[in-house]
Amino acid sequence: MTQLLRPASYVSGHWHTNADGQTLIDAVYGRPVAVISSKGVDFAGALAYGRRQGAAIRRLTFHTRARALRALGTYLMERKEAYYELSMLTGATRRDSWVDIEGGIGTLFSYSSMARRELPDERFWPDGRVERLGREGTFVGRHLLVPRDGVAVQINAFNFPVWGMLEKLAPAFIGGMASLVKPAPQTAYVTERVVRDIIESGLLPEGALQLVTGEPGDLLDHLTEQDMVAFTGSAATAAKLRVHPVVVGRNVPFNTEADSLNASVLGLSVRPEDPEFALYVREVAREMTGKAGQKCTAIRRAIVPAHLVEAVTEGLRRELGKVTMGDPTRDDVRMGALVSVEQRERVRETLRQLQAEARIVVTNETPLLGGDPEKGAFLEPTVLLCESPLTARGPHELEAFGPVATLLPYDSLEDAAELARLGRGSLAGSIITHDRAEATELVMGLSSTHGRLLVLNRDNAKENTGHGSPLPQLNHGGPGRAGGGSELGGLSAVRHHMNRVAVQADPTTLTAITREFVPGADVQEDAVHPFRKSFDQLQVGDSLLTHRRTVTEADIVNFAGLTGDHFYAHVDEIGAKEEGIFGKRVAHGYFLISAAAGQFVSPAPGPVLANYGLEGLRFVEPVGIGDTIRTRLTCKRKIRKELRPGETRPTGVVEWRSEITNQDGVLVATYDILTLVERARDEFDPPADLQA
Structure with a gap:
């Protein structure tokens, strides 16, 4: 250039x-x-x-x-x-x-x-559930x-x-x-x-x-x-x-x-011939040389069993010996330069300070493949060994922000966890072992001081993204020295940019504000069955109160025969009275859901295309032989669904509040039903000729 x-x-x-x-x-x-x-x-x-x-x-x-x-x-x-x-x-x-x-x-x-x-x-973004704040249900609250x-x-x-x-x-x-x-x-x-x-x-x-x-x-x-x-x-x-x-x-x-002294722990049970040993050596070498070690999540401390120090050292010597350094535009170069000569000198100075309590055991002094050895910011990968890591300070306080890592030997899992915690808070840590009990103990020992932990073994080796790779779906941050924050972590990162406000109102007003039906709010009933309305025609609060149905012994017996569910509380008169908690035979909970569907479903073809799911099911009161039930179905909220490749029929998901009550008006079951409902094409849909 x-x-x-x-x-x-x-x-x-x-x-x-x-x-x-x-x-x-x-x-x-x-x-x-x-x-x-x-x-x-x-x-x-x-x-x-x-x-x-x-x-x-x-x-x-x-x-x-x-x-x-x-x-x-x-x-x-x-x-x-x-x-x-x-x-x-x-x-x-x-x-x-x-x-x-x-x-x-x-x-x-x-x-x-x-x-x-x-x-x-x-x-x-409605956050959490609606909280009932008054005895009569006319005063409620919710966070937004x-x-x-x-x-x-x-x-x-x-x-x-x-x-x-x-x-x-x-x-x-x-x-x-x-x-x-x-x-x-x-x-x-x-x-x-x-x-x-x-x-x-x-x-x-x-x-x-x-x-x-x-x-x-x-x-x-x-x-x-x-x-x-x-x-x-x-x-x-x-x-x-x-x-x-x-x-x-x-x-x-x-x-x-913030940058942190991230650690990777090799399990005490691992043997040199195990796949996990090779995985560990490769992972440490990769984290040392990726971005020339200039990653806030890179492995700075390699915590290894004392009896494996020599084997790990030799493994890293072989692995780092394969690393070619030079002009990053060349295909045969695996590691480039640090970002600047000034940065290289800072790393060298930290390396000198680390040598007060550790000694260099691996360094890779290979010829450069392109680049200027004097004006370029190249630095060879370097591994140190600290033989008294529990009493040393430097490896747990000084970060060489480059291709440098320090081996820290340990004798017990308790010592390994303690060494990791001495970093006073890390963005990322990794544990390499195939022993599940060992992995569990180490995860529990490291969790309080880490933002993310990778447990790596032969089973996930092909798919794992690596010790130092933050993912949008998972937390990227850490306590203590790592800053105490979190940049990623799925939608929790979105929450950081929003204010949480508690809104208190009556149910109808809160429904109007949130556009999500709140139990106790006014409903709209008309001559058109809600299932005959398209996604666009439906309004939050549209509701149907069904006809009544009296539950009979035949209903319970037939449902048991149909499903094979002969639980004693439903079919054993004596057992239900002597052993059951209701003192009588009761209807299956799933019978109630099925009976409710029979009450509110409009059977003819129409805008409702499919049952999409059921959420939040709760059985509140038992229903016995001779009890009478009816169901209120109310449009709770609407969710526009995007067209996927190959789809030509625009749809949305409608969430319905379903409440089953008995002859006394007492709630016996409640749940939310999701249905797939046809909608009109809108401005956000791709042109029809691109969907075939």
């Missing part, structure tokens, strides 16, 4: 450039690659702009936001090769960059899918999650310029907040290229994403109570930012994902 890059900031709807600034150096050959600067950026104005523009995001439903993320993921995936080209300038191989680039874009798809599958097509009115300020680390941004952007956008991204300077030009494509796509509302490529200036001084900060980086920097006067004074939510 001959032309110097000048990555710009994107704030207040405009690209902002400055001729002067910090010069960034190519990590492989030591050549100038970019100049970045945020001089002249109005940080207060950028935050104010994001808050104003965020109103447009908050007007969108969860599903609309999710569809935008899915479209954006497709758009970026089509342009990924440009990101790979820039990423190699940071010292990353294509394999390293795959995790960053395609892993980051994959996060957009994951959050899009989770939101469309698990969240309502609304601007708010609603978007915050501020901006999510996202400060990212240098090691994942794409993934680090997108894994924060996705849950923030789904949660209804605008994002202001501040990438680390060393790799900001990669982030800027992706942001430029996002802005040009027009797929997100204007103001949903802003970018500051240079120094953050007085950005944090202008935060308000409605804003929030998500930080990824060193624990030391996190500690400084967390006590910023504005963050503390205005109680600004601050989420941290």
